[in-house]
Amino acid sequence: MQGTLTIFRREFSAYFNSPIAYIFIIAFLVFNGGMVMNGFFLTGTADLRGFFGMLPFFLILFIPAVSMRLWAEDKRLGTFELLMTLPLRTREVMLGKYLAAYCFYLVALLGTLPLPVMVAQLGNPDGGAMASGYLGAALLGALYLAIGTFTSGLMRDQISAVILGIVACFLVFIVGEQWVAATIDGWLPGAGSFLRRYLGLAEHYESLLRGMITLGDLVYFVGLSGVFLTLNTLWLEGRKY
Amino acid sequence: MIEVRGVSKSFGTMVALDAVSFSLARGEILGFLGPNGAGKSTTMKIVTTFLAPDAGTVTVDGIDVLTEPLAVRGRIGYLPENVPLYLDMNVQEYLTFVGRARGLAGARLKDRLEWCVEACGLVTEYRKPIGELSKGYRQRTGLAQALVHDPDILILDEPTSGLDPLQILGIRELIKSLAGSKTIIFSTHILQEVSPVTDRVVIINEGRIIADGRVGDLRRSAMGSNRVYVGLRGDAAAAAAALRGLDGVASVDTLPGGGNPRFEVRGPFSGDLVAAVETLARDARWQLTELHEAPYSLEDTFIALTRRAHAAAGAPPEVA
The missing domain is CATH 3.30.70.1340 (MTH889-like domain)
Structure with a gap:
């Protein structure tokens, strides 16, 4: 636990030690704010469905860019060897890194809070739906980030890590889409529906946007994130052999 | 203190280590010699638990590196060949980070940092970003990192590589000053580096130990x-x-x-x-x-031993 905290501190401050953090946060806010405003007055409803609806696409690009450095940079600097010879378990180090990147994402997400405040001023929004939307955004980020952490562990080079991360996040997103599931079902009956239900994120995320928080959806996000983080740990430990 | 028995390691089809065995008593300093690519770093990575051997056993202080890697890591201070530094941190932040990760805190951490910074000659660079340090100071920061938790065992992979003669002298003095209280393995491909620090050497070539003993004895038996x-x-x-x-x-x-x-x-x-x-x-x-x-230099000894190892393996001797 102490070890995880030490790694967390180092990794979290590493984001803010360089201009990258500020560039990322500004890009995140400008893009999201801009896109929300783009459709907000056209639809004329006091909610944030536009914002939350777009988030899965935007985060496919944003999150792997946040996570790409987590392991790939250590491998390039040689500090990977330091981390793996500290008296810490691989999963403690992994968790410290993951939580640092996650907190960084939450900081960016907190930056969007003026949006619900604005919506509340302009109309009479469904506060519960917005809250569960934010919960969905937090869970979505956790899942993408677990995938990005995993792909960063596979690579030595940050560019490869970010591209692989984008592809992997996109796959998890796309298998949740109805038409993709139907197409796969056409080739191999049942396979598409199975993937959509257990791997794809669309269904789980959309039910959170509608304001429904079910145990199944929570288990999906937390469980699948856990799977990728476990794979990450196993991969890094397996490298020894 | 350190027992390496029959350790082999391959990367794909490349055999990096072939049945390597040697041991080291408490308080001994071992010069680990060999040309580049001989397997020095791989051996050190196995002793420090960074890599696992394909075959053979390694114990540190009686503890197996495979079954209890964390206990082994706690006893070792390790300076890898590529000095592992976070360039965005300053020396103080970096050493504090490593110290904390190694379980130090409070007054003990403070004492150890002071000692390391003093011993490694980093006082003037303490608050400078590591990215701005010269090669010599980076090497010293790496060494300070290996010493921060006052380990019983030090494993230093090419601690003097890329340094100027004065800096080499400094590192050498530092290693000598630790003699007796710590068990040390340091590797180098520069043979003259060894004699001033220790007379116990292990020579490795193409993944095999070709000599193990006192420098003087090796000269006699080789020549x-x-x-x-x-x-x-x-x-x-x-x-x-x-x-x-x-x-x-x-x-x-x-x-x-x-x-x-x-x-x-x-x-x-x-x-x-x-x-x-x-x-x-x-x-x-x-x-x-x-x-x-006209005493034989370590080079002569090394070349003779390498030739002999080749002859024993039935391979044509390499022109040295």
Whole structure:
């Protein structure tokens, strides 16, 4: 636990030690704010469905860019060897890194809070739906980030890590889409529906946007994130052999 | 303290280590020698638990590196070949990070940081970003990192590589000052680095240990005979014949060069060859211009050992 905290501190401050953090946060806010405003007055409803609806696409690009450095940079600097010879378990180090990147994402997400405040001023929004939307955004980020952490562990080079991360996040997103599931079902009956239900994120995320928080959806996000983080740990430990 | 038994390691089809064994007692300093790519770093990575051996066992302080890697890591201070530094941190932040990750806190952490910074000569650079430090100071920061938790065992992979002579001297002094209290393995491909620090060496080549022992013993066993240079004023042929007649002399070669004749006399290590030549010269009334033992350098020893290892393996000797 102490070890995880030490790694967390180092990794979290590493984001803010360089201009990258500020560039990322500004890009995140400008893009999201801009896109929300783009459709907000056209639809004329006091909610944030536009914002939350777009988030899965935007985060496919944003999150792997946040996570790409987590392991790939250590491998390039040689500090990977330091981390793996500290008296810490691989999963403690992994968790410290993951939580640092996650907190960084939450900081960016907190930056969007003026949006619900604005919506509340302009109309009479469904506060519960917005809250569960934010919960969905937090869970979505956790899942993408677990995938990005995993792909960063596979690579030595940050560019490869970010591209692989984008592809992997996109796959998890796309298998949740109805038409993709139907197409796969056409080739191999049942396979598409199975993937959509257990791997794809669309269904789980959309039910959170509608304001429904079910145990199944929570288990999906937390469980699948856990799977990728476990794979990450196993991969890094397996490298020894 | 450190026991390496029959350790093998391959990367794909490349055999990096082939049944490597050696051991090290508490408080000993071991110079780990070998050309680049011989397997020095791989061995160190296995001892520090960064890599796992394919076969064989390694124990550190009696603890197996495979079954209890965390306990082993806690006892070791490790400086990898590529000094692992976070360039965005300053020296203080970096050493604090490593100290905390190694379980230090509070006054103990503070004491250790002060000691390391003093011992490694980092006082003036303490608040500078590591990215702005010179190669020598980066190396020292890496060394400070390995010492921060006051480990019993130090494993230093090429600690002096890329440093200027003065910096090399500094690192050497530091290693010497730790002698006795710590068990140290340091690797180098520069043979002269070893003698000032320790006389216990292990020589590795192409993944195999080709020699293990004291530098002096290795010289004797590798070279077979002692070597004495003799120069004198007088008749070369007569002198050579007289030298050949000395007890135990294996060969007398005339050294090239004008002027007075010079000879290289080879004989056994036992018995004093120099004294024998001296007596001979006095009796024969030669005027000696030169008489001294020419100890084999570690290079000669290393080349002879490598050739012998090749011959034993049935491979043609490499031109060294």
